[in-house]
Amino acid sequence: MTTPDTTDRGDAEQLSQIVSRQNAQLKALNEANLLLAEERLVSSVLQRVVDISRELSGARYAALGMLDETGQLKAFLTSGIDERARASIGELPSGKGLLGAMLERTEPLRIDKMSDHPKSEGFPPGHPDMTSFLGVPIRYKGRAVGSLYLTDKDGGSPFDQDDEEIVRLFSNQAAVAIQNALLNEQIQVLAVETERTRISREMHDGLAQVLGYINTKAQAVEQFMTNKDLDAAKDHLKEMSETARQAYREVREGILALRTQVGPDRSLSDALTEFISEFRYHLGSSTKVKQTIPDNMNLNPLQEVQILRIVQESLTNTRKHAQAATVSVVISQQNEGLLVEVSDDGRGFNPMAVKREEWPHLGLQTMQERAEAVGGTFEVESARGKGTKVRVFIPNPTSVRSRRDDS
Ligand SMILES: Nc1ncnc2c1ncn2[C@@H]1O[C@H](COP(=O)(O)OP(=O)(O)OP(=O)(O)O)[C@@H](O)[C@H]1O
Ligand SMILES: [Mg+2]
Incomplete structure (x- = not known):
């Protein structure tokens, strides 16, 4: 016992x-x-x-x-x-x-x-x-x-x-x-479809305006030729060919941007790194491009697509307008969400006074729409001679919930 x-x-x-x-x-x-x-x-x-x-x-x-x-x-x-x-x-x-x-x-x-x-x-x-x-x-x-x-x-x-x-x-x-x-796969399909619709709209709006501009110039040239004002006709023709060259450059850059995709087997971090390295190559050696991008950003597929496109457009803007010595892309995880900043030390501009000319200015407006479409915020900080900083903030899903709970 x-x-x-x-x-x-x-x-x-x-x-x-x-x-x-x-x-x-x-x-x-x-x-x-x-x-x-x-x-x-x-x-x-x-x-x-x-x-x-x-x-x-x-x-x-x-x-x-x-x-x-x-x-x-x-x-x-x-x-x-x-x-x-x-x-x-x-x-x-x-x-x-x-x-x-x-x-x-x-x-x-x-x-x-x-x-x-x-x-x-x-x-x-x-x-x-x-x-x-x-x-x-x-x-x-x-x-x-x-x-x-x-x-x-x-x-x-x-x-x-x-x-x-x-x-x-x-x-x-x-x-x-x-x-x-x-x-996730379903959202991915949806993100690609939404993206296609948006891009076809952007291309349509952008191209329609460029073609409208060229048409107006062509009519003006015809008028100057009828009036035998050859110097004015030449000036307008020069502007037309510059516009066509610029439109061509933008279409090529748009295609590079579209080729860069995020997906289930391609992280945002990889897609951005690849885009930035090609962008560096296009830019040549006059501008330095720095990047700080975390491997994992905890974004949903819709947010990933939008962040990719916003960074691409901001970089395109620095190439087209900034004449900067240094451009940097910094993405950081904050307590309440993800902060994306694209800054340059170029000539800057007054964001309150973007000119409404014949030429389309869709970039800043589209970036804002993209950020807001996925629950984020968009800001541009810039002044003449002081460089430009584009800032996008995507709050964490949990902090959004707790903020909503507070209200
Ligand atoms: N990084 C920058 N440095 C200096 N100026 C800038 C910068 N980004 C934007 N701008 C100014 O703001 C204007 C509006 O930019 P936005 O991206 O909306 O249009 P765009 O680049 O002119 O045309 P689009 O983007 O439609 O091809 C530009 O024309 C330029 O004058
Ligand atoms: Mg632009």
Whole structure:
């Protein structure tokens, strides 16, 4: 018989084992979550989910089946299975047998020997042999979105309650990460479409004004020629050809700007760095361009597109108007949001008195619209001889919420 003392010690030991196992599980879950957060592409998130679930459960093989809105299997990813076996399974399995049965379940399913299960239909030729099984549904807001299939724990031994629990907890995080990635892709598509509409409007407005200007000049030239005032006709022709040259330069620069894109596999930081290096090249050696750009700016895809375009337009303005020795792009994370500053030490101007001439001045106005469209603010600080600073501030989503809460 055990004395009360040894029983206590036994209980304490057992308890401490449980606590340390739970700690290890929490640590693993936390690490899994961080790994998931690194991915932006849906396909990469899905692959991470299946790889991580295999590691967390100690399974030899893992698979992830994803459902579309109609409940049909739309993707099937595996982990731990070699190319040949993967090819024999085919692009998408038929979805019958245990695989199909899992997709209809709301609770996890554990089986010590798969072949004994009534739904088991055996494996196709070339498929690795599998013994123990753990299936965990992935649900988002009460709806089945897919299922995790784990087999052969430590080479075939049964999965236990702890394995089931950790994969179940992980599947909740996975569901959120998958949903986020899907939403992000949708926003990306929307951002590109909104951007196309805006650019076609800008091109239309800009070109319409340039062509209108050239037309007016051409009529004037005709009039001067009729009146035999050749000197005046020549002056106007010179202006016309300068305008055409400038329009051509701007179209080329516009194309460079459009070629630079942000996307799920291209960060804003990379896109800006690439644009600035090409811009330096276009600028030549007379102006120095400095940059301080953080790797991660925590912006949504719509905000990324707008910041990219604002920095591009500000830099174009410095090239066209500033005659600066130094231009700098500084992006910094502040307590309340992200601050983007493009400054130059050039000739400056009076922002309150931008001339309304025939020539279009859309840049500053469009930058303001872009910043405001994504919840940001836009300011220009400039004076003759004092350089120019364009400042855009995008508040953090949390600080916007708390500010709204205060009001
Ligand atoms: N960095 C700068 N340095 C000096 N002047 C500037 C600078 N940025 C803008 N300006 C002045 O402000 C005016 C308005 O700029 P804005 O970008 O709106 O139009 P634009 O560059 O003339 O034409 P668009 O951008 O439509 O091609 C410019 O014409 C220029 O006089
Ligand atoms: Mg401009």
